Amino acid sequence: xxxxxIPEKSLSxxxxxxxxxxxxxxxxxxxxxxxxxxxxxxxxxxxxxGSHSPDAGHLDPGCTKCRGLRAALVTVAEHLADDILSKFxxxxxxxxxxxxxxxxxxxxxxxxxxITVSVIFAHKQLLDGEAARDESILARLKQCLxxxxxxxx
Numbered sequence: 001x002x003x004x005x006i007p008e009k010s011l012s013x014x015x016x017x018x019x020x021x022x023x024x025x026x027x028x029x030x031x032x033x034x035x036x037x038x039x040x041x042x043x044x045x046x047x048x049x050g051s052h053s054p055d056a057g058h059l060d061p062g063c064t065k066c067r068g069l070r071a072a073l074v075t076v077a078e079h080l081a082d083d084i085l086s087k088f089x090x091x092x093x094x095x096x097x098x099x100x101x102x103x104x105x106x107x108x109x110x111x112x113x114x115i116t117v118s119v120i121f122a123h124k125q126l127l128d129g130e131a132a133r134d135e136s137i138l139a140r141l142k143q144c145l146x147x148x149x150x151x152x153x
Contacts, residue, residue, distance in 0.1 A: 022052050022069050022072065023050060023051050023052075024048065024049070024050035024076075024150050025048075025049055025050070025152065026046060026150055026151075026152055026153065028044055030044050030045075031043040031120065031122060041134070042123055043122035043123055044120075044138075045119070045121070046118060046121070046141065047116055047117075047118045048076060048077055048116065048117045048118070049104070049106065049109070049114040050069050051069070051109075051112055051113060052065045052069050056110065056111065056112045057113065059103055066115055069115045073115060073117035074096060074117050077096045077117045077118070077119045078096055079144075079148075080094075080119055080145075081121075083140070083141075084137060084141060088136070088137050090124075091123065091124055092122065092123060093121070093124060094119055094121050095119070095122075096118075096119050097118045097119070097120055103115060121137065
């Protein structure tokens with residue numbers, strides 16, 4: 001697992017500024033709805049997850065470093081949402097969901113406690129060309145994550 005460096009005081013920082021405080025990774029989830037008795041993808045959720053503590057059992061949403069990590073993840077999420085909206089805003093919406101005080105223990109991360117922040121991308125309209133549009137949006141989003149050195153998990 002790569003260590004990604006995101007500033008603790010990130011609310012006023014660029015997502016590109018670095019310190020060695022956090023391990024951060026991402027996962028993509030489809031957003032689906034039933035339309036005309038069919039399940040259709042209506043968007044997707046980009047979940048950013050991170051940890052600052054080597055202690056797998058660290059579960060303290062009031063922890064100063066956890067709050068700093070959450071602020072850093074929100075900054076990255078807002079940067080990604082702004083980037084996608086600047087290029088695809090005519091066809092997609094983006095909403096940052098900070099999962100207030102949310103800590104998960106992911107089996108894919110050996111049940112280590114992680115802070116999560118998500119960006120929900122939703123189609124403004126469901127059009128015939130949505131698969132191609134999704135591929136373009138996902139390609140841009142993945143490139144932004146590579147640029148930020150945040151690996152997929």
